[in-house]
Amino acid sequence: MTQIPTRIDAVQWAQYFAKLAINEMTWFDFLTVIDRGEGLEVIVRVVNIASNESALVSTTVTQEVTSLTATYPGAGWYEREAQEMFGVTFIGLDDGRPLLHRSHTQGSPMRKSVTL
Template sequence: MTPDEIGARLGALLTPTEVTAGISGGQAYARATVDVPLSQWRAALRAARDDTDLACDFFDWLSAVDEQDDGFDVVAHLWSTTHRHGVLLRTRVPRAAATVPSVVDLYPGAGWHERETHEMFGIDFDGHPNLAPLLLPPEFEGHPLRKEFVLASRVAKPWPGAKEPGESEGGGTRRQAMRPPGVPAPGEWGPAARRPADGEPDAGGA
């Protein structure tokens, strides 16, 4: 089946008026991309698995995208080992109530992915048997892949890796450094921001 046919088939198995099908990039590796409402998330994954024309029996991966005020997109990729085609399924959840039904009972391989997405984005998966921390220590606070999360290392020291455009290894004119979105200016965050000004008592009253 072509990506267009896959999207149309999955839409026909659900509530067509609430399903939007398209095609991802990737040219020869393009995938059908199907957006479904949250209420049809489990039904969509079940239909992709059980329909003989789709037969997406392999759970590839699941993650999320932070769309800020618009909420989160939860995305899953399924693959058919029989027909050798895949489909991207996507649903959006509101930021204030980021909860998605778990699909671990449909695809046991989703367990690890739902745990990671819960940990990194703060999205709950209703019905998951154990959303325990997977990658971060238990005392860690926050969700590192949310766009408002401040990366402390980018405030404390220059970011490693490739230089900014216009900068060379030999020196010369350097472009003014730019902070990435969400990273405060020096002095606005961390110990320096809490240091008392000259003449002011410190926290201990000395």
């Protein structure tokens, strides 16, 4: 499997994935977030099933980034989890409801700045 790692600016996030989808990277594999302290790194992997190629794309955000659900509808669950756990706002995410009920928790529990 060939994997193409790429780091892009958050402003180009949604447009970059739209181009990948046009180029047969149509399978959304995963989205995760890493708290780097000075920013949040959002990482996504998409796959071209026919050629067995994948793209691992990351960007650094402080708070928000455009949702990928217009291109990859399956990204919604991952974005909802990242929103709840890390406090990343996904602009354009249709369903921003929390996946877990956290009425007893303040803040985003996976952020380094939050004490549990």
